[in-house]
Amino acid sequence: GAGVSQSPSNKVTEKGKDVELRCDPISGHTALYWYRQSLGQGLEFLIYFQGNSAPDKSGLPSDRFSAERTGGSVSTLTIQRTQQEDSAVYLCASSLSAGGTQETQYFGPGTRLLVL
């Protein structure tokens, strides 16, 4: 079956430009996460969507970062006025429900962002 997909797989941009990263979760999964993975570091939580509830944006590092999820499915992470420190792999994950932290998360392959 189809897993979590992300696009683009790689993105090179110039400092100051805006970028949009897309995530297609597994069909029927109501929970969706965005993470940032920097070299040599663990996953950094960015934002969490659950159904029609207000998202948990507590992990977004600055107001240049925003995300939306349309129709409870596809999600877009937008980074405005990109900075070199935004260079990282951005991972999206989905899980079946809000059944608690014991739920398995299913990850996409990530988008590798390089800001020059």
Next chain:
Amino acid sequence: AQSVTQLGSHVSVSEGALVLLRCNYSSSVPPYLFWYVQYPNQGLQLLLKYTSAATLVKGINGFEAEFKKSETSFHLTKPSAHMSDAAEYFCAVSRTDSNYQLIWGAGTKLIIKP
């Protein structure tokens, strides 16, 4: 604050040798614990998880982990390494102040020598 520590950013073992990847955590209450594996150019996938049932948890590909409360550890083992086990392994623990967030270790890259 809660934390997860994975000892060793890189671990190298010979093919056929024992694999031991260490994970220690801090938590004020019994947590849920996870090991995820990330193969090159792929997303993370669940290897195994501890959710307060048996303390010895068996996962995919012959891996297992034991929850030791007294040592606050959840080390990952496999009796005999295979070349296909080369990947990065992440340990994660449930946050006590959230019902959906995890705290992630920095990862350990497992290198298999032929």
